[in-house]
Structure formats: C-alpha cells, structure tokens
Amino acid sequence: MATYLITHEVDDVDAWMASPKRKEAFGPLGIKVREFSDPSGSNRVGLIAEIPDMAAFQEFMSSDAAAAAMKHDGVHPETLLILREG
Known part of the structure; x- marks a missing residue:
C-alpha cells in the first residue's frame, strides 16, 4: 500500500x-x-490517501464515475x- 498526497481546488471548501x-x-x-x-481560507484542499492499487486508482480517475464525483464535489480537475510518499 502506498501513501499519496493529493491536492486540488474546489468551488466550496465546506461542501467538499x-x-x-x-x-x-x-x-x-x-x-x-x-x-x-x-x-x-483559500479554495485549495488536500487528501492523504492510502492507495492499495495505483493502476486501479488511475483507471477509476479516468472514468465517467470519477468525473461525475468530482463535478458533484466542485473539484477543479485541472x-x-x-x-507519492518516498
């Protein structure tokens, strides 16, 4: 299992x-x-993520389901x- 730091901007931090x-x-x-x-107070947020299978994560992140989840949460994908840790 690998640890990742993920950052991005969102429309509304409290909603996210x-x-x-x-x-x-x-x-x-x-x-x-x-x-x-x-x-x-900026709109930048972050995650520490424990990801057991990076290939599965990358496949998911390129899916319509990931795009819909990011849109729902107001994530700015760009x-x-x-x-990655280490």
Missing part, C-alpha cells in the same frame, strides 16, 4: 469537506483518505496534483 462522495467513490477500491483544508 462534508461530501460523502469520496468514500462512495474510493471505498470500493480499498482507498482510505484523510481530508485537509487550507487554514488561510488543479489536481498527486504526489
């Missing part, structure tokens, strides 16, 4: 933080996440940055 979509989308892939927001 409260959304169940991440767990609905990532749970079946065995991905566990912890959510973070910028304390200075700002997505994924960094």
Whole structure:
C-alpha cells in the first residue's frame, strides 16, 4: 500500500469537506483518505490517501464515475496534483 498526497481546488471548501462522495467513490477500491483544508481560507484542499492499487486508482480517475464525483464535489480537475510518499 502506498501513501499519496493529493491536492486540488474546489468551488466550496465546506461542501467538499462534508461530501460523502469520496468514500462512495474510493471505498470500493480499498482507498482510505484523510481530508485537509487550507487554514488561510483559500479554495485549495488536500487528501492523504492510502492507495492499495495505483493502476486501479488511475483507471477509476479516468472514468465517467470519477468525473461525475468530482463535478458533484466542485473539484477543479485541472488543479489536481498527486504526489507519492518516498
């Protein structure tokens, strides 16, 4: 299992933080996440994600289901940055 830091911008931080979509989308892939927001009040948010299968994650992220989940949560996909630990 690898650990990743994922950041991106959203339309509404409070709505993104409260959304169940991440767990609905990532749970079946065995991905566990912890959510973070910028304390200075920007619309940048982040996740620490434990991803057991990066290929399955990448396949999911290119799917219509991922696009729909990101749209629901107000994610700006063009700002997505994924960094691997180590």
